[in-house]
Amino acid sequence: MSKNITETEKLDNTTLGFWLYLMTDIMIFASLFAVYMVLVNATAGGPSASELYDANFALLQTVILLTSSFTCGISALMLRHGKKIASMWLLAITAILGGAFLALEITEFTKLVAEGHSWQASGFLSAFFTLVGTHGLHITVGLVWAVSLLVYMYKTKQNADMLRKVGLFALFWHFLDIVWIFLFTIVYLFGVAS
Amino acid sequence: MELLSQLLGRMSLEYLPTEPATIGAAVGMPLGAIGVAVALTYFKKWRWLWNNWLTSLDAKKIGIMYIVVALLMLVRGLFDAMMLRLQTAVAVGDTQGPFDVDTFQQVFTAHGTIMIFFVAMGLMFGLINVVMPLMIGARDMAFPWLNSVSFWLFVAGMILNNVALIFGGFSPGGWLGYPPLTGLEYNPGPGVDYWIWSLQIAGLGSLFSGINFIVTILKKRARGMTMMKMPIFPWSVLVTSVLIALAFPILTVTLALLSLDRLMGMHFFTSDMGGNPMMYINLIWAWGHPEVYILVLPAFGIFSEVVPTFARKALFGYKTMVAALVAIMFFSFIVWQHHFFTMGAGANVNAFFGIMTMVIAIPTGVKIFNWLFTMYKGKIRFDAPMIWFLAFVVTFTLGGVTGVMMAVPALDFQVHNSLFLVAHFHNTIIGGVVFGFLAGITYWFPKLFGFRLIDKLGRWSAYLWQIGFILAFMPLYILGLMGAVRRLDHYADPTWQPFFIVSGIGVLVIMAGTFMLISQIALSVWKRKELVDTTGDPWNGRTLEWSVPSPAPHYNFASTVEVTKRDDWWYAKQAKKQLSPPPPSAYKDIWLPKNSASGLLIGIGTGLFGFAAIWHMWWLLVVALVFIVAVIIRRTYNTDDEYMISAEELMKEDAAVYKRRHV
Ligand SMILES: [Cu+2]
Numbered sequence: 001m002s003k004n005i006t007e008t009e010k011l012d013n014t015t016l017g018f019w020l021y022l023m024t025d026i027m028i029f030a031s032l033f034a035v036y037m038v039l040v041n042a043t044a045g046g047p048s049a050s051e052l053y054d055a056n057f058a059l060l061q062t063v064i065l066l067t068s069s070f071t072c073g074i075s076a077l078m079l080r081h082g083k084k085i086a087s088m089w090l091l092a093i094t095a096i097l098g099g100a101f102l103a104l105e106i107t108e109f110t111k112l113v114a115e116g117h118s119w120q121a122s123g124f125l126s127a128f129f130t131l132v133g134t135h136g137l138h139i140t141v142g143l144v145w146a147v148s149l150l151v152y153m154y155k156t157k158q159n160a161d162m163l164r165k166v167g168l169f170a171l172f173w174h175f176l177d178i179v180w181i182f183l184f185t186i187v188y189l190f191g192v193a194s
Numbered sequence: 195m196e197l198l199s200q201l202l203g204r205m206s207l208e209y210l211p212t213e214p215a216t217i218g219a220a221v222g223m224p225l226g227a228i229g230v231a232v233a234l235t236y237f238k239k240w241r242w243l244w245n246n247w248l249t250s251l252d253a254k255k256i257g258i259m260y261i262v263v264a265l266l267m268l269v270r271g272l273f274d275a276m277m278l279r280l281q282t283a284v285a286v287g288d289t290q291g292p293f294d295v296d297t298f299q300q301v302f303t304a305h306g307t308i309m310i311f312f313v314a315m316g317l318m319f320g321l322i323n324v325v326m327p328l329m330i331g332a333r334d335m336a337f338p339w340l341n342s343v344s345f346w347l348f349v350a351g352m353i354l355n356n357v358a359l360i361f362g363g364f365s366p367g368g369w370l371g372y373p374p375l376t377g378l379e380y381n382p383g384p385g386v387d388y389w390i391w392s393l394q395i396a397g398l399g400s401l402f403s404g405i406n407f408i409v410t411i412l413k414k415r416a417r418g419m420t421m422m423k424m425p426i427f428p429w430s431v432l433v434t435s436v437l438i439a440l441a442f443p444i445l446t447v448t449l450a451l452l453s454l455d456r457l458m459g460m461h462f463f464t465s466d467m468g469g470n471p472m473m474y475i476n477l478i479w480a481w482g483h484p485e486v487y488i489l490v491l492p493a494f495g496i497f498s499e500v501v502p503t504f505a506r507k508a509l510f511g512y513k514t515m516v517a518a519l520v521a522i523m524f525f526s527f528i529v530w531q532h533h534f535f536t537m538g539a540g541a542n543v544n545a546f547f548g549i550m551t552m553v554i555a556i557p558t559g560v561k562i563f564n565w566l567f568t569m570y571k572g573k574i575r576f577d578a579p580m581i582w583f584l585a586f587v588v589t590f591t592l593g594g595v596t597g598v599m600m601a602v603p604a605l606d607f608q609v610h611n612s613l614f615l616v617a618h619f620h621n622t623i624i625g626g627v628v629f630g631f632l633a634g635i636t637y638w639f640p641k642l643f644g645f646r647l648i649d650k651l652g653r654w655s656a657y658l659w660q661i662g663f664i665l666a667f668m669p670l671y672i673l674g675l676m677g678a679v680r681r682l683d684h685y686a687d688p689t690w691q692p693f694f695i696v697s698g699i700g701v702l703v704i705m706a707g708t709f710m711l712i713s714q715i716a717l718s719v720w721k722r723k724e725l726v727d728t729t730g731d732p733w734n735g736r737t738l739e740w741s742v743p744s745p746a747p748h749y750n751f752a753s754t755v756e757v758t759k760r761d762d763w764w765y766a767k768q769a770k771k772q773l774s775p776p777p778p779s780a781y782k783d784i785w786l787p788k789n790s791a792s793g794l795l796i797g798i799g800t801g802l803f804g805f806a807a808i809w810h811m812w813w814l815l816v817v818a819l820v821f822i823v824a825v826i827i828r829r830t831y832n833t834d835d836e837y838m839i840s841a842e843e844l845m846k847e848d849a850a851v852y853k854r855r856h857v
Contacts, residue, residue: 012413013336013414014337017337017406020405020408020409023440024401024405024440024442024443027440027444028446028447031443031444031447031448031477035447035451035462035477039462039470039473042468042470043468044461044466119459119460120458120459120461121467122461122467123464123467123468126460126461126462127462130451130462144823148830152830
């Protein structure tokens with residue numbers, strides 16, 4: 001068996017392994033969604049979802065994150081076509097958009113806390129901060145990942161391993177996008193509508 | 195002063211142990227560690243330990259390390275059990291037991307946590323690592339490095355669990371830590387945090403292992419080994435791994451939420467401000483019930499290998515075995531509510547979960563009958579693994595029967611949280627899981643070390659465990675029916691005392707069985723020259739691991755493995771194929787993973803992270819986190835992580851193996 005054959009096998013294995021990891025992450029978010037839905041009315045006399053959320057703000061976050069998902073996809077595509085520099089630019093844009101999303105989320109959190117609606121105020125707010133915050137934490141991990149990928153791409157000549165690494169990042173980023181769609185719908189849209 | 199409290203978090207001298215028993219352990223454990231370190235230095239073995247073990251990515255080595263840690267923890271867990279039974283043998287009426295209430299609670303929490311997470315899980319991961327790749331004809335796990343990370347996370351969790359004994363005390367909240375008792379209001383100290391972080395870190399390791407095992411089984415099987423030609427043990431590992439991948443994230447979330455309640459004053463499980471403790475009970479059992487199947491299915495897998503080998507017959511009902519495994523996987527997710535029939539669900543909900551619980555006994559029964567039919571008309575040899583199997587059939591079946599009894603909600607209302615329940619789950623976990631894994635260790639020991647274990651001592655160990663088990667737990671069934679609840683540190687009714695004393699004697703007999711097991715290993719090492727296994731196939735086995743020499747070479751298989759049917763090795767032997775080496779074209783250059791210390795470093799970083807969270811040392815938390823991230827990033831930059839063994843080398847080594855077969 002030559003090293004090349006092990007390389008392709010490894011690529012296959014890593015992709016499958018990463019999909020399985022994403023499945024476990026889905027279980028984490030599913031548990032948190034379930035907890036949120038159990039506690040959504042446990043406001044302990046404080047304000048409820050419809051009084052706290054700003055759907056327009058969340059919509060802005062949605063647009064930013066969807067755009068970043070798009071640039072991320074194109075970045076992986078560019079690398080496949082051998083255009084490393086273009087791929088790196090698009091990856092950088094993805095990271096910047098991700099950073100903007102995170103900044104908006106932190107703004108929302110600070111505003112809520114400043115108004116006296118912190119995670120200590122009620123079971124409902126605990127669940128809200130934890131569910132949305134866990135997604136934010138994933139975005140943060142994604143940003144660290146993206147930056148370390150950019151350093152790696154800058155220092156290394158293009159190779160099969162690079163394609164694999166960027167591909168896995170893209171998978172992760174799209175996954176976070178999908179989770180956000182659920183968050184946007186179940187937390188913000190249903191919250192405002194209730 | 196200000197700076198000191200920043201540095202040390204909430205540490206203070208009041209957390210040093212005050213009880214004689216804990217002081218003994220707190221002094222003994224570090225002394226033991228120092229003793230080992232001195233011995234390593236004296237015999238100049240550090241380099242050997244580092245290169246051959248600590249940094250190894252060889253699944254077999256990692257598996258052996260898991261088993262060593264788990265056996266050490268078994269001894270610790272048994273000492274805890276002895277303390278519990280000592281207390282209940284004495285503490286009746288006006289007599290007080292040797293331990294105060296708080297210590298007693300910490301001991302039963304530690305006993306349960308250690309036995310499940312660090313003994314049962316440890317033995318399971320150990321055995322899987324040791325033989326699963328060999329059985330499917332693979333050179334290694336799909337992700338050898340991740341495998342080492344999993345192991346070191348397991349060790350980090352184990353160490354945190356034991357550090358609690360030395361400094362700070364452990365959780366008094368029981369092995370599943372129900373809030374609000376384990377919440378900030380009733381348990382502000384570090385004990386519950388030790389419990390949380392010890393499980394959280396070990397649980398993360400389990401999750402990674404689960405993913406690793408699934409990919410290994412799906413992707414790295416030998417050519418020709420279709421799923422339905424795969425031995426049952428890998429099948430059971432696959433099903434268990436799917437359960438791990440689905441259930442352990444729920445544990446991660448549950449522990450994280452409890453931790454947020456405690457660290458950030460949130461209200462998930464508090465009894466005020468909208469918190470919902472009942473939600474915790476649901477979440478923890480949504481993980482907890484699958485967990486018992488996660489433990490027992492690999493034990494079933496082991497018996498499915500042991501019984502055909504020692505009955506010298508193919509496994510009866512292979513397909514129904516697989517079907518039963520898959521059925522159990524499915525049903526194990528829809529029975530969790532049977533752990534709290536009494537806690538307020540309506541009659542209809544209880545009925546549904548009661549019936550589902552009875553249904554899950556069917557596939558389990560199918561497996562028992564399949565093993566018995568495998569033995570029917572076989573030429574059975576009664577070596578130690580088979581004695582463990584017979585002990586298992588009796589003990590586990592009894593546990594299954596009492597389980598079905600408790601699946602009836604009306605009956606469960608009578609025995610809920612009584613010693614009847616305690617007897618039931620020890621019946622299934624000792625009889626199923628522990629007996630299974632001890633059979634597995636005896637069975638595969640020669641493959642790992644190149645010599646057998648002394649069989650007689652193994653049989654004696656099995657007898658002692660079996661007798662000890664009966665003495666220790668049959669009285670608990672009776673006590674449970676008499677109204678004794680679990681976790682009782684003192685009771686008024688003197689008629690209970692004889693039963694508790696018998697139970698205590700039972701624990702001593704189990705202790706003797708464990709001593710027999712350890713002396714079996716020690717004496718066999720002593721007499722390894724006489725017990726040497728030259729053939730690589732000491733039991734006349736059926737599956738691929740017996741086709742390689744003992745101890746198995748680090749690359750597992752010298753030539754490319756190809757399989758045509760189930761139990762391929764057995765049929766190859768019938769055709770005398772094992773005597774002539776494969777053609778030179780079957781040998782190819784292979785690539786194996788180089789050693790790596792980063793798994794160990796991640797383990798250290800994670801352990802420090804947990805320790806920092808327990809003691810609120812925020813600076814250390816940040817340092818540990820940055821350290822972990824740095825190690826991971828550095829590892830992903832590393833492309834030079836494999837080395838090659840050439841085809842000529844492999845052919846030469848293999849030729850020697852075939853030559854020995856002719857002698
Ligand atoms: Cu259960």
